[in-house]
Amino acid sequence: MEIAKRLQGVGEYYFSKKLREIDSLNRQGKHIINLGIGSPDLPPHPEVIKTLQEEAQKTHVHGYQNYKGSPVLREAFASWYQRWYGVALDPDTEVLPLIGSKEGIMHICMTYLNEGDAALVPNPGYPTYRSNVTIAGGVCIDYELKEENNYQPDLAVIRAKDLSRVKLMFVNYPQMPTGQQADMEVMKELIAFAKEHRILLVHDNPYSFILNDRPVSILGIEGAKEVAVELNSLSKSHNMAGWRVGVLCGAADRINEVLRFKSNMDSGMFLPLQLAAATALSLGRDWYDEVNAVYRARREKVYALLDLLGCTYSKDQVGLFIWAAIPSGYKDGYELADAVLYNADVFITPGGIFGAAGDRYIRISLCGSIERFETAIARVSAQLEKIRS
Numbered sequence: 001m002e003i004a005k006r007l008q009g010v011g012e013y014y015f016s017k018k019l020r021e022i023d024s025l026n027r028q029g030k031h032i033i034n035l036g037i038g039s040p041d042l043p044p045h046p047e048v049i050k051t052l053q054e055e056a057q058k059t060h061v062h063g064y065q066n067y068k069g070s071p072v073l074r075e076a077f078a079s080w081y082q083r084w085y086g087v088a089l090d091p092d093t094e095v096l097p098l099i100g101s102k103e104g105i106m107h108i109c110m111t112y113l114n115e116g117d118a119a120l121v122p123n124p125g126y127p128t129y130r131s132n133v134t135i136a137g138g139v140c141i142d143y144e145l146k147e148e149n150n151y152q153p154d155l156a157v158i159r160a161k162d163l164s165r166v167k168l169m170f171v172n173y174p175q176m177p178t179g180q181q182a183d184m185e186v187m188k189e190l191i192a193f194a195k196e197h198r199i200l201l202v203h204d205n206p207y208s209f210i211l212n213d214r215p216v217s218i219l220g221i222e223g224a225k226e227v228a229v230e231l232n233s234l235s236k237s238h239n240m241a242g243w244r245v246g247v248l249c250g251a252a253d254r255i256n257e258v259l260r261f262k263s264n265m266d267s268g269m270f271l272p273l274q275l276a277a278a279t280a281l282s283l284g285r286d287w288y289d290e291v292n293a294v295y296r297a298r299r300e301k302v303y304a305l306l307d308l309l310g311c312t313y314s315k316d317q318v319g320l321f322i323w324a325a326i327p328s329g330y331k332d333g334y335e336l337a338d339a340v341l342y343n344a345d346v347f348i349t350p351g352g353i354f355g356a357a358g359d360r361y362i363r364i365s366l367c368g369s370i371e372r373f374e375t376a377i378a379r380v381s382a383q384l385e386k387i388r389s
């Protein structure tokens with residue numbers, strides 16, 4: 001069958017392919033340790049599971065739900081934004097629950113991009129921005145994030161580009177994969193830039209609670225709602241990646257525009273799941289402290305693994321990963337990642353999948369137990385000569 005033009009140039013998602021390869025290696029008797037993916041291995045809070053169980057027992061909760069999400073969940077997102085980010089949102093008009101924030105990226109592209117329109121995407125950055133812009137018929141214009149610039153967007157460089165067809169700009173802090181936090185002065189300049197060029201800023205914010213004491217929302221900047229929307233998610237902050245709960249926050253007009261597309265795509269989320277997500281959002285500081293204590297201990301192991309591989313990295317990273325520069329002996333991060341996979345049965349992510357600016361880097365996820373990291377360190381240690389040759 002001939003596939004649609006919109007999929008040309010869009011391959012299968014890297015992890016989807018790589019997980020198949022890892023599966024096949026495992027079927028051949030290997031026991032690959034996967035340190036690639038940012039899928040939290042810890043469970044959600046017990047109260048969250050209890051809400052799901054109790055609500056699912058009821059008879060009247062199994063039908064289609066409101067396209068705008070349950071009012072209980074919208075209210076919970078608004079309270080969460082007020083409590084942790086200091087941002088006031090109207091739960092009726094400025095909050096749209098999503099089936100994960102990844103789907104929100106597609107909805108936004110489909111809502112705002114015409115064929116040939118452009119979107120500014122970070123390089124390195126989350127690959128879904130690039131693929132979804134392309135699928136929606138748009139064209140990506142990369143803006144490079146450089147280590148020497150603390151991985152902040154360089155507005156002078158961006159302004160020098162042809163911006164005539166730019167409709168969207170994706171921004172993501174804490175940044176994945178580099179782990180850097182937003183410089184708020186740069187974010188303010190971005191808001192002004194977006195107003196000047198009539199660009200919708202899409203701030204993607206799923207990592208603000210991981211190893212970070214100061215969650216920040218772009219919507220907290222004065223005037224931001226005029227030009228910015230924010231995506232958020234329970235996947236990382238509440239260990240609920242498989243539940244698929246995210247949110248889009250922004251001005252009522254933006255929410256209604258995106259809903260025009262989204263309400264034609266899906267028919268809402270299972271109500272007990274939405275109510276359990278609301279329970280998650282009401283958790284106090286203890287929850288975040290507990291989760292972060294686990295990640296902090298694991299991070300030490302990741303540092304040890306990276307030291308063994310001769311990689312260099314900054315210790316002020318936040319989020320679920322450590323981003324590290326590879327030593328000069330390797331052609332690129334793919335070569336190092338493959339050497340580690342095929343010699344030590346440990347999967348780490350080559351930085352190049354996040355864009356060409358990530359070619360000389362790798363990314364290691366904190367989503368594995370201490371024991372798994374220790375086994376990975378032992379395996380790499382035992383195969384170091386082969387990995388280096």
Ligand SMILES: Cc1ncc(COP(=O)(O)O)c(C=O)c1O
Binds near residue numbers: 101241
């Ligand atoms: C930067 C970034 N944005 C969005 C997502 C998607 O998260 P969700 O599970 O909410 O779809 C991810 C997932 O890895 C991510 O790294």
